[in-house]
Amino acid sequence: MDRVEAFNSLPAGRLEAELLAVCAAPAWGRAVAALRPYPSKEAVMAAADAAARSLSWPEVRQGLSAHPRIGERAQGDSKEAAWSRREQSTAAGSGDDDTRAALTAANHAYEDKFGHVFLIFASGRTQEEILAAARERIGNDEATERAVVTGELRKIALLRLERLLDALD
Template sequence: MSAVETFNALPAERLREQLLACLAAPAWGATIAAERPFADRAGIVAAADRVARVLSWDDILQGLSAHPRIGERAAGDSTEAAWSRAEQSAAARSADDGTKAALIAANRAYEERFGHVFLIFASGRSQAEILAAARERLGNDEVTERAIVAEELRKIAGLRLERVLDAL
């Protein structure tokens, strides 16, 4: 059975768990699940991308709630926690103590300014790059930052969905 056939045939609860591990916004997963069956992998990925682009801010905040602070190790043995650790692992290896401390301070300042964790698509980025982005984004207004957060969350969900499909 192909990954697409398996995805289409997954019991609703198992699919819900898989999709929540990609993006902890139930509305995102429910919409994708309701669109089954998909003809091909591209259709699944396109649906996930389309749905992520129209999430409400409340849905995005739900998604953010499952993400640890950048630079902090995600706790637990869930799929989501393991993915988060993997996504941040290269960045963690590339940081010196000064950069790590500066990132902690930037995280704190960001949370005070915007009221939620700083989110960035960390895969392939060093902590110095992440720190520079955090400092830059601190200058954004609320509307601009919300759009960036939504885009970063969409990219993370897309990467994680690809992982789900690869594992089926």
């Protein structure tokens, strides 16, 4: 059985749990699940992309709930925690104490301004790159930042969905 067939044949309860691990916005998972069966991986990814783009701000906020602060190690042995650790692995191994302290301060300043964690597609980025992005985005207005956060959540969800599909047998 190929990976898309495996995805299509997952029992509804397991699929829901897997999709919530990919993106903690239930509306996203429901939208992706509702279009099964998919003819190809590209079709799954296109549906997931469209679903992420259509999330309301409250739904995006739900999606943020599963993401730790940048620079903080995700706790636990859940799939989400493992993915988060993997996505932040480059950043975790980069930067000096001053950069880590500055990133912590930027996280707090960002949260004070916007009321939620700073979310960024961290895969392959260094702490210095993430810090620069955080400092830049703190200058955004609410509407601009919401659009950026929605885009970052979409990129993370698509990467995680690809990993999920690749892991299915």
